[in-house]
Amino acid sequence: MPIRRSRTVESLELQRLLPTALVLGLLVATASAFAVTEGLKLYRSPISGMKALRPFSPTCRCTKASEEIRIRLRKADDVTVTIVRSGRDGSLRTIVAGHAAHAGWNRFSWNGRTDDGVLAQDGTYYARVALAHQHRTITLPNPIVLVTQAPKVLAASTNRAVFSPDGDHESDSVTIRYRLSGRGHGAVYFGGRQILYTHFAPRTGTLTWYGRRNGAVLPPGEYRLRVGAVDAAGNVAGASRSMFVTVRIRYIDTTKAIYRELAGTRFSVGVDTDARRFRWRLGTRSGVAGDKHVILRAPAKPGRYRLVVTENGHSAAAVVIAEPRG
DSSP states (O other), X not given: OOOOOOHHHHHHHHHHHHXXXXXXXXXXXXXXXXXXXXHHHHSOOSEEEEOOOOOBOTTSOSTTSSEEEEEEESSOEEEEEEEEXXXXXXXXXXXXXXXXXXXXXXXXXXXXXXXXXXXXXXXXXXXEEEETTTTEEEEOSSOEEEOOOOOOEEEEEESOSEEOOSSSSSSOOEEEEEEESSSOEEEEEETTXXXXXXXXXXXXXXXXXXXXXXXXXXXXXXXXXXXXXXXXXXXXXXXXXXXXXXXXXXSXXXXXXXXEEETTOEEEEEEEESOSOEEEEETTEEEEEOSSEEEEEOOSSOEEEEEEEEEXXXXXXXXXXXXXXX
């Protein structure tokens, strides 16, 4: 009589075999995936290179008004290049269709407009390349950034309201601090011309002005400067997106324009300057002072006299009226 194995024994043996089969299955799957991956590594893309792109602005009226797309093909093919918002989006603009591209570098240009001629919205785009002979379509990974609006200046201030660019290393310059709404180069304009520009493009920064225009030091007076920005795409912030600061150039001055004193009496003249020493001349007398004021004696003869104070080639004048005594 044949021996019948119990269902319990068969179930136990099946349970012992299942883990082994599962492990074998995983090993086979892993080996297959590894083989596919290694095979893909050996397959070379038909596009062997692409030049890095830069942000551009179709409205900047500058050299960055269009985007140049440069791709390098391993071999010649008929290509169609389109602009898309993402890898899954449909074509926004067809740059070339069925173009006979040669092996090596090929250049294409996008002016930032759609197939309908409308300016595309600010944002990030990609170039999609279809190769007819190789039956492949590749969306290039390098983003194309289109931007038409320069950053806005959110804040602008100066470290001092008055300075004296006379070369004596005492308050020779004014530092302008600014903060932008986005990354951009800080710029300062005077009389409609750009006089300062930062090399880097952070959101916050400083610019230093030495009171010069066209290489020449400006005369005393108040000056209104416009603080703006220029982004990487060449967009320039206009007056509505800029801020203004006012500074005063002062070399030396007296605190009063007219002094009325009794003839022959001593009086004090306040002098507004950053210089450590300055010269003075009143009538036939002159001297040197090193304080913010100088004690002088009014001429003994009543009359009207000119007081001149000078520092480092810059002068200011006041009138001294010597009045009769008694």
